[in-house]
Amino acid sequence: MMIVGVVKERKSExxxxxxxxxxxxxxxxxxxxxxxxxxxxxxxxxxDGDYLAAGGEILPDAEAVWARSELITKVKEPVPxxxxxxxxxxxxxxxFHFAASQELTQAVINSGCIAIAxxxxxxxxxxxxxxxxxxxxxxxxxxxxxxxYLEREHGGRGVLLGGVPGxxxxxxxxxxxxxxxxxxxxxxxxxxxxxxxxxxNLQKLRYLADVLPPNVVTLMSNPVNLRDALREAxxxxxxxxxxxAKSPKLVKREHLKMMKQGAVIVDVAIDQGGxxxxxxxxxxxxxxYEVDGIIHYCVTNMPGAMPMTSxxxxxxxxxxxxxxxxxxxxxxxxxESPAIAKGVNIAKGAIVYEPVADAFEMSYQLLxxxxxxx
Numbered sequence: 021m022m023i024v025g026v027v028k029e030r031k032s033e034x035x036x037x038x039x040x041x042x043x044x045x046x047x048x049x050x051x052x053x054x055x056x057x058x059x060x061x062x063x064x065x066x067x068d069g070d071y072l073a074a075g076g077e078i079l080p081d082a083e084a085v086w087a088r089s090e091l092i093t094k095v096k097e098p099v100p101x102x103x104x105x106x107x108x109x110x111x112x113x114x115x116f117h118f119a120a121s122q123e124l125t126q127a128v129i130n131s132g133c134i135a136i137a138x139x140x141x142x143x144x145x146x147x148x149x150x151x152x153x154x155x156x157x158x159x160x161x162x163x164x165x166x167x168x169y170l171e172r173e174h175g176g177r178g179v180l181l182g183g184v185p186g187x188x189x190x191x192x193x194x195x196x197x198x199x200x201x202x203x204x205x206x207x208x209x210x211x212x213x214x215x216x217x218x219x220x221n222l223q224k225l226r227y228l229a230d231v232l233p234p235n236v237v238t239l240m241s242n243p244v245n246l247r248d249a250l251r252e253a254x255x256x257x258x259x260x261x262x263x264x265a266k267s268p269k270l271v272k273r274e275h276l277k278m279m280k281q282g283a284v285i286v287d288v289a290i291d292q293g294g295x296x297x298x299x300x301x302x303x304x305x306x307x308x309y310e311v312d313g314i315i316h317y318c319v320t321n322m323p324g325a326m327p328m329t330s331x332x333x334x335x336x337x338x339x340x341x342x343x344x345x346x347x348x349x350x351x352x353x354x355x356e357s358p359a360i361a362k363g364v365n366i367a368k369g370a371i372v373y374e375p376v377a378d379a380f381e382m383s384y385q386l387l388x389x390x391x392x393x394x
Contacts, residue, residue, distance in 0.1 A: 022346040023053045025089025027082045028060040031096045031320075033304035035063035035327035036334065038093040038114070041074040043335045043342070048075035052346045057085045064327040086110075091346055095334065096321055097124055108132030109368070111350050113342065115139055115154075117291045118365055119266045119379040120301075125366070134350050134367045139291075140263050141341060141363035148263060149359075150341070152199050153333035155288075157323040159203025159259065162286040163192070163211065165322075166255040169284045169308055169315050176315055177282035179254050182212025189213045190254040195241070195270060195295065197224040200259035200288050202232075208255070209236050216249045246270065251278050256285045260295040265375035271296040273312075281313040290318040351391040361387055 024047055026039045037060050039047075044054045054076040058068060068078045079085050086092060086105035094114035098106060100123075106112060109132065116137040118125045128135045138150035148155075163181070170176035170190065183189035192208040194201045197219035205217045209232060217232075218241040219225055225238040239245045250256065250271070256279075260267055267289040276298065289295040290302075298311045302318045304325055309316050323330035341360060344353045354361040365373040370385040377384035 021051050021053065022349075023055065023088055023090045024342070024346055025085040025092045026054065026056045026060055026076075027085050027092065027094060028057045029095050029324075030082075030099045030101060031324070034096055034321050034324040036095040036321075036324050036331045037061040037064045037066065037327070038095050038331075038334070038338070039342075040064075040331060040335045041066055041070040041076070043339050044071055044076040045074040046339060046343065047346060050343055050347060053077065055079050055085050055088055057082050061331075064331040066331075091342075093338070093342060095324075095331075097121070098127070100127075103127040103131070106131035106133045110134065111136060111345060113138070113338075113345060115291070116365060118373075118376045120291060120293045122380050125371070125376060125380060125382075128366045129369050129371070132369050135365050136345070136350065136360070136363045137365045137373075138338065138363070140365060140373060141359050142263065143359050150334075150337050150363075151261075151263075153337045154323045154330065155199035155259075156203050157326060157330050157333065158288050159200040159257075160207045161322050161326065162200070162204045162257045162259075162288055163207040163255075165307070165317050165319075166192070166257065166284045166286050167211070169317055170254065170282075172282075174308065174315065175282060175310055176284055177254055177280060181208065181255075189235075191216070191252045192255040192257065193249045193253040194218070194257045194259065195246070196259035196261065196289075197221065197228055197238075198259060198261060200261070201257065202228060204257045204259065204288075205232060205236050208257075209233050213255075216252075218245060218249065241270075247275065247278065250275050253279060254283055256283065256296075257288060258285065258295045258299075259288045261289060261292065262375070266293040266379055267295040269295060269297045271298075273297050276312040276314045279314055282315065284315045284317060286317045288322065290320050294318060354387065354391045361391075 091111040172178035194217040215236040287299040372387040
């Protein structure tokens, strides 16, 4: 039996919750105790009574949940107010994106907790199963947000994505053909935009060329094709991801000068530092800013604006891993599941995921030295 805690998210305008009542019921059926902070799920459409009916316990505040729980499951990384609540040996299971914050990395090291990152759990085929559902949401949202900020009142070009008869549609450039990029391209194409999607992986491009409509053009990503695409773009969706590491800066400051005034960049990679040189994190309250006449949308928790869809999708993906961690403990679960082992980023004060250590030139320790059978 393990005591699992679910807290209300503290990040600005983050409305998701880590676990639905159905997820609580599954954990309770597996003989675990689940403590839920009061109103943790309300913004996602789940009331305290729903969690009680599923067998959970409601605690009055975050401090009580953190203090009682052996395993905390969250949506977003702990914020500074939560740093003192983490403790030695406690499992924290959430999106961490350590490479984007040395402050967070050091706080987790100092706490001695076991930090298991959703975004680096990786199955044998290379799939990132806990990143996929939120990437699907973010990719689709990227086009919705781009369409809004193309409006003139927001400083955009005043271009309708799909155009109208006699007027050409907008040009949408998607950098990266992963889950985010494919979903963004699909949404933009469905609205009638002319879409260019770039990637270095020809196999991905061949697949997308087969399954996406004819208004999507696939391009091999190289400096020449990128520059040419940016010159034509009304919207750029930047979605390049290196799991657990900082995103490469593919769109440079000088590129902005060749783009159309009032074009919109949506940098979905901002959680990992952003793949546009001029990107900096924003939030849902103040989502955009302008550099050289180009609108930048760099919200770090885009799916938080669609909490009901996002929470349901996230729990669908995380629950099987959560059941393993609660049932076996983090050491045994890591020994028996290579996917979970890749999710362990920091444990007992040591960085055990090499890209995080590399991001800050810090020391790295092999996970195997910590999870060997006693």
